Amino acid sequence: MSYPALATRTAVVTGAASGMGAATARLLAADGARVALLARRAELLEKLAAEITAAGGQAIAVTADITDQASVDAAAEAVHTAYGPVDLLVNNAGVMLPNPLADGRIDEWTRMIDTNLTGALRVVRAFTADLVAAAAEGHPADLVNVSSIASHVAFPDYAVYGATKAALTQLSTALRTELGPRDVRVSAIEPGLTDTELGGHIDNPALREQLGGMFEAIPALRADDIADLIAYTVSRPRHVNLRHLVALPTRQA
Numbered sequence: 001m002s003y004p005a006l007a008t009r010t011a012v013v014t015g016a017a018s019g020m021g022a023a024t025a026r027l028l029a030a031d032g033a034r035v036a037l038l039a040r041r042a043e044l045l046e047k048l049a050a051e052i053t054a055a056g057g058q059a060i061a062v063t064a065d066i067t068d069q070a071s072v073d074a075a076a077e078a079v080h081t082a083y084g085p086v087d088l089l090v091n092n093a094g095v096m097l098p099n100p101l102a103d104g105r106i107d108e109w110t111r112m113i114d115t116n117l118t119g120a121l122r123v124v125r126a127f128t129a130d131l132v133a134a135a136a137e138g139h140p141a142d143l144v145n146v147s148s149i150a151s152h153v154a155f156p157d158y159a160v161y162g163a164t165k166a167a168l169t170q171l172s173t174a175l176r177t178e179l180g181p182r183d184v185r186v187s188a189i190e191p192g193l194t195d196t197e198l199g200g201h202i203d204n205p206a207l208r209e210q211l212g213g214m215f216e217a218i219p220a221l222r223a224d225d226i227a228d229l230i231a232y233t234v235s236r237p238r239h240v241n242l243r244h245l246v247a248l249p250t251r252q253a
């Protein structure tokens with residue numbers, strides 16, 4: 001689908017190196033938005049920025065680790081220098097590291113909480129003033145948080161991942177009470193099984209196999225499906241806030 005209303009927008013997409021973030025950045029740029037691509041893998045970001053530019057779009061690669069406050073500060077400065085204030089923030093970066101809770105993997109818990117929750121908050125902190133200012137000038141302004149179906153459906157061994165996503169969905173709900181009255185929309189998108197590299201960091205062979213089995217049993221969503229949902233959400237008239245969307249593959253209950 002094409003969303004011409006996006007042509008005026010200036011966006012930041014975190015986790016743009018791969019998966020849903022890369023797909024969202026591509027779609028926003030194809031519709032005319034200027035897009036800042038944030039993630040840690042500079043090479044992938046540069047490649048995507050070059051691809052978007054070659055197709056006639058506008059994008060910049062901004063290497064950033066959202067678990068590192070100084071890195072987020074530097075990224076925000078780079079975005080502002082290149083594009084000025086932004087009016088669309090897609091808070092999409094995340095990691096999923098399942099293991100039985102009894103294994104006590106504090107390393108994985110810390111990484112998930114730092115990325116999926118504190119990292120998302122760091123990015124919100126960096127760009128909320130821009131969103132509020134854009135809305136005050138009468139423009140659309142959006143904060144989109146990519147949460148997960150795991151925020152409200154329990155999967156064994158995914159307790160901490162689910163807890164971070166439940167927190168992100170709840171954060172979206174709470175932020176609406178602060179930002180909605182200032183005309184900034186806040187949306188939580190909760191995808192189900194989607195074919196990306198997210199599961200590639202799982203270090204438990206049985207859980208890797210289990211996830212692989214799910215992909216064999218269920219035709220998963222594609223990253224492009226979620227990109228389309230995000231582009232649709234942020235291109236509604238500015239008084240319409242699609243606040244909470246759950247998108248599942250048809251065969252996932």
Ligand code: NDP
Binds near residue numbers: 015020092190195199
């Ligand atoms: P990917 O692994 O392809 O994308 C995750 C992105 O996050 C990568 O581009 C990665 O880039 C970036 N990232 C990870 N850690 C950091 C960090 N510390 N700082 C900056 N960027 C970081 O998977 P998806 O596209 O699937 O994931 C996107 C979002 O969707 C995640 O929040 C995930 O939890 C959520 N989700 C995914 C589902 C699925 O089935 N795939 C289902 C429901 C929700 P880099 O490594 O270069 O930093």
